[in-house]
Amino acid sequence: MSGEAWQSDLAQSYGRFCERRGTLGDCLTLFDDGPDLQANDKRSIALALAVGPALEGVDAEVRAMLNPTRVLTTLSFTITAYMALLLAPEPVTKGAALAFSVLMWGYLGWEFFTLLRAYAQLYEDAQRASTFAELREVGERFGRVIGPNSVRILVMVATAAIGETAALMSKGPKLPGFGQASRTVEANTGLRLMDAATGAERVIVSVNEGTIRIVLPVNAVSMTARNGGGERSALKASEAPKGGRLLPNGHRAFKSFRAFKRYMGKAGEGKDWHHIVEKRNAKRFGPEAINNTENVVALDKDLHDRISAFYSSIRDGITRSSSLTVRQWLSTQSYEAQREFGLRAIENIRDGVWG
Template sequence: MRLPWLVLALFWVLAGCGGGAKVVRLDTGRGAPVVQVPRADGSTPRVALGGAALKEAVARLAPGLRLSPRAQEAARRLFEVEPRSGSYLVDLERRRITPVGAGDQRAAEFSPPDVELTRAYLRWCGRTGRTGDCLGLLKESPVVAGDARFALALALAKGAVLDELWDAVKDMANPEALMQAALWTAATYALLWTVPEPATKGVAAVLTAALIGYVGIDTFWALIQGFRHLMAESDAALTFDALRGAGERFGKVMGRQAARAFVMLATAAIGSTGATLGAKLPGLPGAAGAAVRVEAEAGVVYSAVGQVETVAVAADGFTFGLAPGAVAMSTRGTGSSTGRLV
């Protein structure tokens, strides 16, 4: 295990024990923000999700999902982000730059490591029983590059959980499209946290608040650090084995419970708005526990999570921009046990 992952794993353990708690500022646009200090006594119960719970959630969500044949593009539209990279051919003599799409016969122009990594990915798909471009990584480029590398590393990190997801969808209509949509939604969301001074808005902000409900503030903070390490390692990887190693290291740090929650919520977010995702949350497995935790640690009423408009990283935690009605009663007013006005 490389040193950054060892440090991150140690932080994760400390976070699980309640150390280094972050604070949440709730900004309703009316007066000073409310500062929510998560309880440090370990009294907030963890939300446990089993494989059966993930299968139940997907079965409930799948009938209402509208899946795009281009999952990566759909995820970018969902979160309103631009591509981080692309594939182009540069003609210096004619001063022309030409995008290279999937299936383009000019794939020979790509570097041998990119081509071999892509071949290894396709062989891996075959070994899983899902032949061809099983994760939809080659819809925008003939080779696995850019964001597709990160998505593949994330898939390898959550291998066991993705197997559970596949078991849940394999008998449904077009299961590959649902798998690809869930992966690209999760990967694109994760990439939002890898930029300097990251922040989420709209459906991504609601997803953030919900995920905090399932894993807790400190674990979510560590998860962001993990996304950043994974992006750096996936960008630097030259082989499929190196990419798999990066994914597996992140998977050990993330843990199966957090991975299940992440996959479940990403699936719920497909094609949603902030409001419609918020409406889905109370019906998902583990919602009761998530409601307790997000109110105790973030000061947000779970039934009003759909009113969370933005979530940004601050030096000591997070700042939530939300409607006044989404603030938990326990955080309102000076002198409350979990929050205070500043």
């Protein structure tokens, strides 16, 4: 490695980071493609700073999967590659990348989309950083947003994903907590987590809407909209009980909310069914556009109550009207606009942005 690579303050700080980890020189192999630290190299440093501490806390069974040499390098590269695939607009269709996305969703539920949004922010912030301290802040911010447990799960699944698809398939069920993650997915979607990971033809992730669609053979589609199992999903076509009308996107539509509840059952303990586009629009858009498994989701009762109160209030800073409630203003918008606003309301009220 040429001395030219270590001329900048950022490179020298990176070298000291590697030394503290017990590896002299380029511990993340960032200079393999040249002497300068590029945008992707900065992202690798920020991600290494975010996930590095989690390596110390992983279970012995997970540590046994790790190659003791260049562990952080491999993990950083693996996570970066998969995050890029999941954020791409095209469906994920290839082997380990597809299984990785399904397993992450199974483990993290709603936090899966928080992870993707946080990585998208890291992707943008890291390339603008000019010092190691700034990259450390970018990495630490990523860790704070998704939480220590999500960082640990990201490391776990990325560890299992290293290698060929067959290796991931054999390691997946051995991950700590896999049984609970699998039971949660099966209870809420009718799908076995490992069957979905190994049998899916493609996975379509929409970060904006917070949805993941797992397309299985023979036109069997499972979708979860937010909370990764906190809401009931369309079952496999062969397993779904009769009721409603099966839509082309795999969801089921019903003539009334009562029929929806008869088919779906209760929302779950401490949860309420919530219409993203409100029930009051049934006459305008038709009952099946309102009472379907894509538009009706299960939310924690407290969140559902806060959303209802918000819709009943006047928020001229949001609606630009000092005389209409949010609900009254929203009812004048198109279906697409109401759905987009409804999804944003769930997120912003949950996060305290809209109080």
